[in-house]
Amino acid sequence: MKTFDELFTELQERARSRPEGSSTVSALDAGIHAQGKKVLEEAGEVWIAAEYESDEQLAEEASQLLYRLQVILLARGLSPHDVYRYL
Numbered sequence: 441m442k443t444f445d446e447l448f449t450e451l452q453e454r455a456r457s458r459p460e461g462s463s464t465v466s467a468l469d470a471g472i473h474a475q476g477k478k479v480l481e482e483a484g485e486v487w488i489a490a491e492y493e494s495d496e497q498l499a500e501e502a503s504q505l506l507y508r509l510q511v512i513l514l515a516r517g518l519s520p521h522d523v524y525r526y527l
């Protein structure tokens with residue numbers, strides 16, 4: 441179990457050390473266009489899960505959307521704190 445901020449710290453470390461087999465390294469290397477498509481894809485899956493699937497499936501899809509949002513923030517050099525100031 442990890443929090444939003446703990447996951448972001450982990451992703452920053454992946455970006456820095458670039459370990460073999462990291463999903464995050466692959467996602468960062470794929471570029472902003474591909475990262476944006478993943479955000480949209482996961483947002484759509486959250487919507488479908490909310491309408492038709494279980495609470496557990498919705499929570500899992502939401503986790504993937506949060507992950508994809510973090511990847512795109514990281515790629516642009518932003519952090520969750522840049523977002524929090526608008527909440």
Ligand SMILES: N=c1c2ncn([C@@H]3O[C@H](COP(=O)(O)OP(=O)(O)OP(=O)(O)O)[C@@H](O)[C@H]3O)c2ncn1[C@@H]1O[C@H](COP(=O)(O)O)[C@@H](O)[C@H]1O
Nearest residue numbers: 447450451454461462463464465478481503504505507508
């Ligand atoms: N939370 C996530 C996470 N959520 C989603 N994903 C990625 O999203 C994929 C699932 O999304 P899709 O449904 O689009 O599946 P897919 O189309 O088969 O995936 P792709 O072929 O497009 O990669 C997973 O296979 C992962 O690649 C994640 N990848 C990593 N994390 C966490 O990020 C941290 C760093 O992970 P690594 O960079 O892999 O070390 C770890 O704590 C991981 O748990």
